[in-house]
Amino acid sequence: MSTKIIVIILLVLVTTTLLSLSILHRPTELIEKEEQQDMGEKIKLPEPCNTSNTSVETALSQRRSIRTYSRDTITIEEVSQLLWSAQGITAPWGGRTAPSAGALYPLELYLVVGGVEGVDKGVYRYRPEEHKLEKVTDGDIRAELADAALGQECVRDGAIDLVFTAVYERTIGKYGESGIRYAHMEVGHAAQNVYLQAVSLDLGTVVIGAFNDSKVKKVVNLGERENPLYIFLCQLEERAN
Numbered sequence: 576m577s578t579k580i581i582v583i584i585l586l587v588l589v590t591t592t593l594l595s596l597s598i599l600h601r602p603t604e605l606i607e608k609e610e611q612q613d614m615g616e617k618i619k620l621p622e623p624c625n626t627s628n629t630s631v632e633t634a635l636s637q638r639r640s641i642r643t644y645s646r647d648t649i650t651i652e653e654v655s656q657l658l659w660s661a662q663g664i665t666a667p668w669g670g671r672t673a674p675s676a677g678a679l680y681p682l683e684l685y686l687v688v689g690g691v692e693g694v695d696k697g698v699y700r701y702r703p704e705e706h707k708l709e710k711v712t713d714g715d716i717r718a719e720l721a722d723a724a725l726g727q728e729c730v731r732d733g734a735i736d737l738v739f740t741a742v743y744e745r746t747i748g749k750y751g752e753s754g755i756r757y758a759h760m761e762v763g764h765a766a767q768n769v770y771l772q773a774v775s776l777d778l779g780t781v782v783i784g785a786f787n788d789s790k791v792k793k794v795v796n797l798g799e800r801e802n803p804l805y806i807f808l809c810q811l812e813e814r815a816n
């Protein structure tokens with residue numbers, strides 16, 4: 576085979592791969608434009624660490640749901656690490672710490688700040704691509720969120736709450752109704768990451784699934800197509816318990 580033919584075959588292969596990648600990602604981008612308009616002031620988070628002295632096995636064996644705490648505040652470094660563990664970018668093409676069906680990333684992640692050193696109380700959206708926080712609303716909403724979570728006091732008392740939501744349209748576009756199931760599976764992957772990261776940081780955390788969806792939507796100021804799936808709360812662990 577002549578060199579010319581080999582070059583032509585290679586060019587065709589590269590072009591078709593690039594085209595299929597852009598087609599694969601187009602629906603997400605279109606929906607993101609609608610759902611993720613820039614809303615407010617942005618805070619650059621500290622770079623996350625990808626090493627620690629805690630092995631995966633240790634984190635797995637120590638993972639526990641913890642609802643009582645010993646401190647009111649956590650640091651922005653700890654917040655950065657928790658958000659990264661949930662949805663941080665780990666590959667140049669946009670791959671994340673948690674897997675996603677078709678790499679369509681239906682999850683969104685909100686941070687409710689009650690006690691983070693140097694960060695105003697309020698609701699922030701995590702922007703994985705830039706590893707930044709984007710302000711959504713001002714003020715402490717933890718008590719209202721606890722009320723939406725059927726009065727669970729730990730939601731009010733945590734230094735932060737993380738709220739996971741899903742935009743089902745991102746996965747339904749490609750997978751039909753299965754896309755809803757995929758989003759539910761994905762939040763499980765992300766949630767387990769946060770649990771394990773919390774062990775490594777010596778933070779207590781618990782997932783909250785018992786809540787009133789429409790109340791959470793209202794309190795966190797979610798978009799029309801965002802569905803709340805999980806609330807996480809985190810604070811420094813009370814080792815005595």
Ligand SMILES: Cc1cc2nc3c(=O)[nH]c(=O)nc-3n(C[C@H](O)[C@H](O)[C@H](O)COP(=O)(O)O)c2cc1C
Nearest residue numbers: 638639640641642724727729781782783784785786
């Ligand atoms: C889908 C789901 C929903 C949950 N919802 C709540 C909740 O609303 N409130 C709560 O205190 N714990 C909640 N939990 C935490 C469980 O109570 C906890 O995982 C269980 O008691 C086992 O304890 P462990 O996580 O320490 O192993 C939930 C866990 C899951 C997986």
